[in-house]
Amino acid sequence: MESTREAYGKALAFLGEHNKSLVVLDADLSKSTKSCEFAARFPERFFNVGVAEQNLIGIAAGLASCGKVPFANTFAVFASGRAYDQVRILVAYSQANVKVVGTHAGILTGEDGPTHQATEDIALMRALPNMTVVQPADGVETRLAVRAIADHKGPVYFRLVRAKLADVFDSSYKFELGKGVIARDGDDVAIVATGAMLHIALDAARLLESKKIAAAVINIHTIKPIDKSLLIKYAEKTGCMVCCEDHSIIGGLGSAVAEVLAQEQEHLIPIGFIGIRDVFCESGKAEELYKLHGLTAEGIAGAGERVIERKGGGINGFxxxxxxxxxxxxxxxxxxxxxxxxxxxxxxx
Structure with a gap:
């Protein structure tokens, strides 16, 4: 098992061997973000700017204007908060080829508490024109995503977590930006998940299976641009959805899914939302925080049963x-x- 940040650090160092334009920046957190892996092998292409996140983004944008491919690393809460103006103007508005990497995302950060728990970063980043937003679910997907975003021309926000995760995918897995993945098929309800929540969504599908409910599980690694056609297909196929994310339910994956279906889906369907409600979270062990906020297999399965009931009657019952x-x-x-x-x-x- 490894965290997505650990897989990222290894993938970045490996990619540095093959892409001489790749440069890496960090705001004095390289041991935590794992950009230290790149720094150890390519010190001449690594820049520690100190605790100065605005400068981190500004320098990265400057390097991009010179033809480099900069990966700018810090905690997700700082990348999306402290440096937001620089990300907005110098990267997104300028369409700079900068990869903003936010580690320690969501409440998996645990004991560090609300000051270090990024639970609104997806909302902030996906609202920016020109910004691609990616969150891998395991080490396999992370390694493939690193190469894909390095090849992609334009701004990217790459969201990673601290917690160690078991691999969902194997060496045969194919990754493509903007294309969702069916991790498990089913006809009764579609569970849409991103990042670490994919593992829990698969556990929820197994719980539902024990109740004779066939749940599809869709992995949305690219939250922007989101895979509209896949979402519409499974909305039609199942008639109801549950969206799961370690992020606020305001502006994140669930909001993105609802926007697609409200604007482009022919038939209205019920949607359930599993995520952080309109609150700041607490300091505590990650697994305890997940239970407290309902980010569990039981919570997802329960939401699945409720939307199935709603598609047969009630508000969207027709x-x-x-x-x-x-x-x-x-x-x-x-x-x-x-x-x-x-x-x-x-x-x-």
């Missing part, structure tokens, strides 16, 4: 009726259309 009636529109055989209406009504009854 999803199936709407879907079947739309299929009947333009049908020359009125008896077939009537049959569809009757079948839908029987289901709702």
């Amino acid at each position: 999803w199936l009726l709407d879907r079947l009636l739309s299929q009947a529109k333009g049908c020359e055989d009125w008896q077939a259309a009537s049959f569809n209406q009757d079948a839908a009504q029987q289901h709702l009854d």
Whole structure:
């Protein structure tokens, strides 16, 4: 097991052997962000700017303007908070080829408390025009993502965590920016997860399976640009979704999914949200904080059962009726259309 930050450090050092334009910057946290792996092998291409996150981004933008590919590293809470103006203007607005790497994201940071728990960074970064936002789920995905974002021309925010995670994927895994991945298929509900929450989403799917509920699990490693076609496909297929993230439910993955479905989905479906409610979190062990805030397999499975119930009745309860009636529109055989209406009504009854 390894954390995504550890996998990142190794991948960055490996990539440095093959990409001589790659430069790495850090704000005096290289042992924590694991950029020290690159520094040890390529000291002439590593820059420690000290505890000066605004300068970190400014220097990175300058290096990008000279044709370098800078990876600027610090904690996620500092990358998205203390240096936000520089990220907004010098990187996003300028379309600089800078990779902003935020480690120690979410409440997996645990005992460091709310001052160091980035729970709104996705919302801030995905709101910026030109910014690509990526969060890998394990070491395998992290290594592939590092190469992909280095090859990508333009600003990237790369979100990593401190906690060690088991690998979900193996050496055959293919990574593509902007393309979601079906980690598990199912017809009854779609669980959409990102980062460390993918592991818990898969556990939730197994819990639901024990109740004869087939849950699909979708890994959204690229939160922006999000894979609209995959989300729409599974909204149609399952009729309900649950979004899971170690981030505020305001402006994060769940919001991005809801925006897509509200604007582009033909049929309204119920969506559940697992994440940090509108609060600052506490200091404590990561697993205890996850339980406190409902970021558990049981919490996800419960949300899945609730949205399944809602798609058969209630606020969005006419999803199936709407879907079947739309299929009947333009049908020359009125008896077939009537049959569809009757079948839908029987289901709702």
